[in-house]
Amino acid sequence: xxxxxxxxxxxxxxxxxxxxxxxxxxxxxxxxxxxxxxxxxxxxxxxxxxxxxxxxxxxxxxxxxxxxxxxxxxxxxxxxxxxxxxxxxxxxxxxxxxxxxxxxxxxxxxxxxxxxxxxxxxxxxxxxxxxxxxxxxxxxxxxxxxxxxxxxxxxxxxxxxxxxxxxxxxxxxxxxxxxxxxxxxxxxxxxxxxxxxxxxxxxxxxxxxxxxxxxxxxxxxxxxxxxxxxxxxxxxxxxxxxxxxxxxxxxxxxxxxxxxxxxxxxxxxxxxxxxxxxxxxxxxxxxxxxx
Numbered sequence: 001x002x003x004x005x006x007x008x009x010x011x012x013x014x015x016x017x018x019x020x021x022x023x024x025x026x027x028x029x030x031x032x033x034x035x036x037x038x039x040x041x042x043x044x045x046x047x048x049x050x051x052x053x054x055x056x057x058x059x060x061x062x063x064x065x066x067x068x069x070x071x072x073x074x075x076x077x078x079x080x081x082x083x084x085x086x087x088x089x090x091x092x093x094x095x096x097x098x099x100x101x102x103x104x105x106x107x108x109x110x111x112x113x114x115x116x117x118x119x120x121x122x123x124x125x126x127x128x129x130x131x132x133x134x135x136x137x138x139x140x141x142x143x144x145x146x147x148x149x150x151x152x153x154x155x156x157x158x159x160x161x162x163x164x165x166x167x168x169x170x171x172x173x174x175x176x177x178x179x180x181x182x183x184x185x186x187x188x189x190x191x192x193x194x195x196x197x198x199x200x201x202x203x204x205x206x207x208x209x210x211x212x213x214x215x216x217x218x219x220x221x222x223x224x225x226x227x228x229x230x231x232x233x234x235x236x237x238x239x240x241x242x243x244x245x246x247x248x249x250x251x252x253x254x255x256x257x258x259x260x261x262x263x264x265x266x267x268x269x270x271x272x273x274x275x276x277x278x279x280x281x282x283x284x285x286x287x288x289x290x291x
Contacts, residue, residue, distance in 0.1 A: 092141075094125060164233050
């Protein structure tokens, strides 16, 4: 069992929510379910109780979690003793729910493959929340949709212009002119894509109910329901190989959203932040120069 496996087990046991752990670790929920089963096979006892409210850690699971944390503590102490403790600059990096699904794993892969000395902690929230966190010095930088509010103490470097799509199942094409109530599926209520679509629906007097579904793969399942649409980043649709879907070209709906890299002006960690920004730009096809 290597240190990465230990860290993943700690994440699963502490969070007690495989859907949320899947978002953060970039594993699928089914893959994490398999890891839980393997964990329980190794121990010989259940680490979770399955309840109507979700997973609840068992006494054995709690003991195992303490054991895993002790292992990581001893490993850190060992590194310190031999003078190899982690000294890489630590960056609290914010992303939206969409951004981390598209770029999260790729960013970490580039850092690891190229041996770039950055220790990146991800914070996943809406663009509005991330904007406030950086302004309040609760995060160092973020990659997210361009927020409506711009603080004078922050830089908003344009990284790319991205698009989103309004989709439904091909078997359930919606006529918005009829004014029938619809269900709108979104990854995040605070997402700029969501705001744009909500504004369009309100402007065109289309009644709707919004449902926030953090699992991208689950959205496709929900699209099987009549009068249901979803708003997703175009790259995310391509990434998950969505099929049997209908794309809507709605009048006066601007489906272009700017992606920006946000950080404080005169930040003491600017060299590390710029290094991370360079990594992100290297992942994009058409990086845009700072305006």
